[in-house]
Amino acid sequence: xKIKKPISDAVVRRMPRYYRCLKELExxxxxxxSSTTISEILNITASQVRQDFSNFGEFGQQGYGYDLVYLxxxxxxxxxLDKEYGVVIVGGGHIGLALANYEKYSREGFRILAxxxxxxxxxxxxxxxEILHIDEFEKFVEENKVDICAITTQKETAxxxxxxxxxxxxxxxxxxxxxxxxxxxxxxxxxxxxxxxxFTLCYKLNAKELEEV
Amino acid sequence: xKIKKPISDAVVRRMPRYYRCLKELExxxxxxxSSTTISEILNITASQVRQDFSNFGEFGQQGYGYDLVYLxxxxxxxxxLDKEYGVVIVGGGHIGLALANYEKYSREGFRILAxxxxxxxxxxxxxxxEILHIDEFEKFVEENKVDICAITTQKETAxxxxxxxxxxxxxxxxxxxxxxxxxxxxxxxxxxxxxxxxFTLCYKLNAKELEEV
DNA sequence: TAGATTGTTAATCGATTAACAATC
DNA sequence: TAGATTGTTAATCGATTAACAATC
Numbered sequence: 182x183k184i185k186k187p188i189s190d191a192v193v194r195r196m197p198r199y200y201r202c203l204k205e206l207e208x209x210x211x212x213x214x215s216s217t218t219i220s221e222i223l224n225i226t227a228s229q230v231r232q233d234f235s236n237f238g239e240f241g242q243q244g245y246g247y248d249l250v251y252l253x254x255x256x257x258x259x260x261x262l263d264k265e266y267g268v269v270i271v272g273g274g275h276i277g278l279a280l281a282n283y284e285k286y287s288r289e290g291f292r293i294l295a296x297x298x299x300x301x302x303x304x305x306x307x308x309x310x311e312i313l314h315i316d317e318f319e320k321f322v323e324e325n326k327v328d329i330c331a332i333t334t335q336k337e338t339a340x341x342x343x344x345x346x347x348x349x350x351x352x353x354x355x356x357x358x359x360x361x362x363x364x365x366x367x368x369x370x371x372x373x374x375x376x377x378x379x380f381t382l383c384y385k386l387n388a389k390e391l392e393e394v
Numbered sequence: 395x396k397i398k399k400p401i402s403d404a405v406v407r408r409m410p411r412y413y414r415c416l417k418e419l420e421x422x423x424x425x426x427x428s429s430t431t432i433s434e435i436l437n438i439t440a441s442q443v444r445q446d447f448s449n450f451g452e453f454g455q456q457g458y459g460y461d462l463v464y465l466x467x468x469x470x471x472x473x474x475l476d477k478e479y480g481v482v483i484v485g486g487g488h489i490g491l492a493l494a495n496y497e498k499y500s501r502e503g504f505r506i507l508a509x510x511x512x513x514x515x516x517x518x519x520x521x522x523x524e525i526l527h528i529d530e531f532e533k534f535v536e537e538n539k540v541d542i543c544a545i546t547t548q549k550e551t552a553x554x555x556x557x558x559x560x561x562x563x564x565x566x567x568x569x570x571x572x573x574x575x576x577x578x579x580x581x582x583x584x585x586x587x588x589x590x591x592x593f594t595l596c597y598k599l600n601a602k603e604l605e606e607v
Numbered sequence: 608t609a610g611a612t613t614g615t616t617a618a619t620c621g622a623t624t625a626a627c628a629a630t631c
Numbered sequence: 632t633a634g635a636t637t638g639t640t641a642a643t644c645g646a647t648t649a650a651c652a653a654t655c
Contacts, residue, residue, distance in 0.1 A: 187605050191646070197593035201572065215612065224576070227612090228648050235614055243613040244655040260593050261600035275492030282488060283588075291592070329595065353599045355592060359414065363437070371595035373588070379499070379568060380410035380473050382542065382584035386566045387474035392400050404622070428636065440636095441624050448638055456637040457631040610655105617650080624643070631636085 184237055192233050196260055198223055199233070203253040215246035265290045267326045269351075271315065271342050272333035273298035276357050280331055281306050294325055315342075322349040329353040336360040343370075397450055405446050409473055411436055412446070416466040428459035478503045480539045482564075484528065484555050485546035486511035489570050493544055494519050507538055528555075535562040542566040549573040556583075 202222050206214055216234075220227040234240055240255050241247040257263055268286075270277045273296050280286075281296050284307070295311040296304060297318055306312050313321060321327070330346040332339050332354060339358030346354055347368050354370045356362045359377075364370045415435050419427055429443040436443075447453055453468050454460040470476055481499075483490045486509050493499075494509050497520070508524040509517060510531055519525050526534060534540070543559040545552050545567060552571030559567055560581050567583045569575045572590075577583045 184605055188601070189646075193597050193601075194590070194594055196597060197587075197590035198574075200593065201589070217612085223574075226648060228650090229646090231612090231614065232647075239614065241613050242655055243653065244611045246612060259597065259604070261596045262593065264600075266596070266599075275488045275495060279488030279492060280588075286592070289593075328599065353595055355595050361411075361436075369595065369598035369601075371591055371598070373586075373591045374410075375493075375496075375586070376414070376498075377407070377410035378584055378586045379504070380413065380475065380502075381407055382566050382568050382582065383474045383479070384406050384409060384472065385582035385584070386479075386541065387477075388401070388406075388582075391472070392397055402622075430636085439624060441626090442622090444636090444638065445623075452638065454637050455631055456629065457635045459636065613652105613654085615650100615652090617648105619648070620646085622643100622645080624641105626639100626641080628639090629637085631634105 188236050192236060195223075195225075195229075195233055196256060199230075200253070200256045200260060200262075203249060203256065207249055207253060211249055213246050214249050214252070216241075218246075262289045265292060266328040268293050268329045268331060269318075269321070269327050270296045270331045270333060271298075271318070271346075272296075272357075273301055273304040273312070274333060277331070277333040278304065278306070280333065281310050291329070294327065295321060297321075318342075318345060319349055322346075322351060327351050329355055331355040331357070332362070333357045401449055405449060408436075408438075408442075408446055409469060412443075413466065413469045413473060413475075416462060416469065420462055420466060424462055426459050427462050427465070429454075431459075475502045478505060479541040481506050481542045481544060482531075482534070482540050483509045483544045483546060484511075484531070484559075485509075485544075485570075486514055486517040486525070487546060490544070490546040491517065491519070493546065494523050504542070507540065508534060510534075531555075531558060532562055535559075535564060540564050542568055544568040544570070545575070546570045 199219065202219055216227040216230040219230050237259050240252050268291050270280050270293065277296055281293050293310050295313050296306050297313050297315045298304065299315055301312045304312050330351045332342050334342060336358045339356065339360055343354055343356065343362045347365065352368055354362055354368060356370060356372045359374050361372055362370045412432065415432055429440040432443050433440040450472050451468065453465050481504050483493050483506065490509055494506050506523050508526050509519050510526050510528045511517065512528055514525045514527065517525050543564045545555050547555060549571045552569060552573055556567055556569065556575045560578065565581055567575055567581060569583060569585045572587050574585055575583045
């Protein structure tokens with residue numbers, strides 16, 4: 182699949198939501214779906230749904246709507262979920278283990294290969310997931326196909342791990358440490374900052390007082 | 395503090411980033427800071443920094459910039475971090491325990507009060523955090539000042555917990571389940587969906603092939 | 608066919624950026 | 632004072648929404 186121009190971040194972040202929505206509809210036995218239905222579920226406009234899809238192609242039929250199975254498959258492919266990804270996790274704390282144990286990821290092609298830490302006697306990983314010392318990181322990455330590095334360490338170490346991952350040729354970093362890791366030409370990054378999320382919630386909680394009506 | 399008009403989501407989500415940036419600068423011993431400095435650290439424009447701040451007041455001085463301590467205190471207040479929040483966590487899995495154990499939250503006034511689950515023999519919580527059966531949720535909320543309910547269950551239960559939390563008068567929900575919980579007049583919600591984050595990363599990883607140059 | 612709904616073009620809205628007077 | 636930098640107004644840019652021809 183080829184598309185005309187780079188897709189804006191706003192659109193990209195809606196794609197997983199469409200995917201989730203379609204999965205739910207499929208589970209409910211729905212066979213076809215209109216942009217209006219999707220828009221109501223996701224609380225956006227039907228116009229936006231159609232605009233978003235049209236960035237990637239023509240998936241519907243006038244007067245009919247979208248075939249659910251077909252549309253879902255298309256979006257799945259757009260997200261790249263039809264491929265397999267090798268994932269390593271750095272940091273064997275609660276977040277790291279949460280990721281390691283979330284089996285549903287495997288349905289979408291994410292294979293958790295290993296969890297790295299400096300201390301790991303206490304770490305219980307699911308079967309098939311190796312537990313290794315961080316010193317073995319480079320060696321492991323060389324010998325295995327690692328596409329994604331999830332970083333769940335504290336921020337002090339997160340940056341150096343990211344550096345190491347980039348050097349090893351890992352092209353995607355999923356960062357949970359409360360610090361920004363920057364993208365470069367060879368590496369895409371998704372920063373997921375729990376602090377910022379909580380603080381945003383906190384702002385909203387107080388906003389009623391702050392904002393005059 | 396009172397402000398003129400509702401602040402857009404884009405601005406709100408930058409506020410915690412400013413706050414983090416200022417904390418780092420403070421730790422580095424910086425005493426005053428300009429919008430340009432901040433903009434370079436956060437990879438945005440100086441214009442945007444000043445526009446964002448000006449939504450909430452005038453915190454700087456022409457020709458000088460911003461006094462770091464003062465500005466940081468202002469943003470802290472804007473985020474509502476000068477208050478105390480009672481937090482309960484529903485779901486004693488890895489994510490739930492990650493939240494329960496992240497002590498740094500207490501520095502910003504978040505008091506983790508309890509973790510709820512249906513099975514909890516295995517749960518080790520830090521001292522001061524109660525571990526309770528979900529059946530005791532209502533009672534606990536009645537008897538304690540609970541401001542924020544973090545939901546870390548699987549999606550099947552997440553919705554009913556959210557419903558229950560709303561009924562009990564909890565006005566902020568921090569949701570980690572892969573489902574959208576909707577805001578209403580009395581309840582603000584922050585949905586933090588790990589799946590969507592991973593899928594977004596995945597899109598970006600493949601985007602180079604997808605997007606023609 | 609008539610009704611429904613897409614894909615797309617045009618209009619609107621809002622957010623970002625640029626520019627600059629005010630002033631420390 | 633001269634240089635620096637804010638806060639704000641105006642210009643630009645981009646994203647969302649509306650409208651509608653195409654057509655199933």
